Amino acid sequence: MxxxxxEPVCKLRSLRSxxxxxxxxxxxxxxxxxxxxxxxxxxxxxxxxxxxxxxxHHILKLEKGQQNALGGVAFALAxxxxxxxxxxxxxxxxxxxxxxxxxxxxxxxGYGLQLVDPEGRLVELSADVHAVLNxxxxxxxxxxxxxxxxxxxxxxxxxxxAFYTQVLGMRVSDWSEHQMxxxxxxxxxxxxxxxxxxxxxxxxxxxxxxxxxxxMRGIGSLKTHGIAxxxxxxxxGPGDNTFSYFTDPSGLVCEYTSEVAQVDxxxxxxxxxxxxxxxxxxxxxxGPPTVDVRTAMAGIPDDxxxxxxxxxxxxxxxxxxVDAANHAAAH
Numbered sequence: 001m002x003x004x005x006x007e008p009v010c011k012l013r014s015l016r017s018x019x020x021x022x023x024x025x026x027x028x029x030x031x032x033x034x035x036x037x038x039x040x041x042x043x044x045x046x047x048x049x050x051x052x053x054x055x056x057h058h059i060l061k062l063e064k065g066q067q068n069a070l071g072g073v074a075f076a077l078a079x080x081x082x083x084x085x086x087x088x089x090x091x092x093x094x095x096x097x098x099x100x101x102x103x104x105x106x107x108x109x110g111y112g113l114q115l116v117d118p119e120g121r122l123v124e125l126s127a128d129v130h131a132v133l134n135x136x137x138x139x140x141x142x143x144x145x146x147x148x149x150x151x152x153x154x155x156x157x158x159x160x161x162a163f164y165t166q167v168l169g170m171r172v173s174d175w176s177e178h179q180m181x182x183x184x185x186x187x188x189x190x191x192x193x194x195x196x197x198x199x200x201x202x203x204x205x206x207x208x209x210x211x212x213x214x215x216m217r218g219i220g221s222l223k224t225h226g227i228a229x230x231x232x233x234x235x236x237g238p239g240d241n242t243f244s245y246f247t248d249p250s251g252l253v254c255e256y257t258s259e260v261a262q263v264d265x266x267x268x269x270x271x272x273x274x275x276x277x278x279x280x281x282x283x284x285x286x287g288p289p290t291v292d293v294r295t296a297m298a299g300i301p302d303d304x305x306x307x308x309x310x311x312x313x314x315x316x317x318x319x320x321x322v323d324a325a326n327h328a329a330a331h
Contacts, residue, residue: 008169021065072122120304144207201299204253234286
C-alpha cells in the first residue's frame with residue numbers, strides 16, 4: 001500500500017490544540033492554570049480543557065493516562081464540507097480513520113474526523129468548533145495566546161515529514177541537518193516539527209506569548225513560583241523565535257516562545273541549518289540545555305493508537321520511507 005497522494009487531502013488552516021495524557025491530571029491542570037497562565041474553560045472528571053487569550057475554545061486538553069503520552073493534535077479546516085472531502089480522500093488512500101466525519105462530542109463541539117498517522121498519532125481535522133469572540137485581553141499579564149507548535153519525536157523523520165506534507169498538505173520551512181524538520185500550514189514558520197529519535201514520543205509543546213515583553217514576564221512569573229528555565233531564554237535559528245523551556249509536574253516539556261518567523265510563500269526558501277550552538281541560540285544567552293530537560297524531551301515510548309486501528313493494516317505502518325527533503329526542495 002502506498003499512502004502518498006498525488007495532491008493533499010485538505011488545506012489545514014491552523015493548529016487548534018494539543019491533547020496530552022498524564023497520570024495525574026488534576027496536578028497538571030493546577031500547574032497550567034495557576035502557574036503557566038491558561039484558564040480552565042471546562043472539566044469533566046479526569047479531563048480538563050484550558051484556553052489562552054486567542055479565539056480557540058481551548059488550546060490544551062489534559063486526559064488521564066497510565067503514562068505520559070500524546071492524546072492527539074487538532075487542526076482547523078474551513079468548512080464541514082472540507083472535512084467530508086478529506087475523509088473520502090483518506091479512505092481512498094487506505095489511511096485509517098479513528099473517527100468518521102460527524103459532530104464531535106468534545107467540549108469545543110464542531111464537526112470533524114480523526115485519523116491515525118503512520119506512527120500511531122491521533123490527528124483531528126475539524127470545522128465549526130466553538131470560538132471565543134470576546135476573550136479578555138492579556139494586558140501586561142503573562143498569558144499564552146495559543147499553541148505555537150508541538151515537536152514530536154519520530155523513528156523515521158523522512159516518512160513522518162512526507163506524510164504530513166504529501167497527505168495533509170503542510171510545507172517544509174527548514175531542516176536542522178537531518179535531525180529536525182519544521183512544517184507549516186499557514187504563514188507561521190512551523191506548527192509541527194519532527195525530531196529524529198529512537199522512539200515515538202512528545203518532545204515538547206510551545207505556547208506563544210503575545211510579545212517578547214510577555215515572554216520575559218512569563219519567565220519572571222515562573223521564577224516567582226520557584227521554577228527556573230531549564231534551557232533559555234534565547235532565540236532559535238530555525239523559526240527565529242524566542243525560547244525558554246521548562247518541565248511540568250508530569251515531566252513533560254513546555255516552552256514559552258514569541259516572535260515566530262512569518263513565511264512569505266512567494267519568496268521563502270527552505271534551508272538546512274547546521275546544528276551549532278550559535279545557530280541553536282542566536283543570542284548566545286541560553287547556554288546548553290540541562291541533562292534533565294534533554295531527558296524529558298526524549299519522552300516515554302508511545303505507540304499511540306497503532307493497536308486500535310484496522311486489524312490487518314500493518315502495511316500502512318511499514319511503507320518505505322520517502323525522501324522528504326527532495327520533496328520539500330521541489331516546493
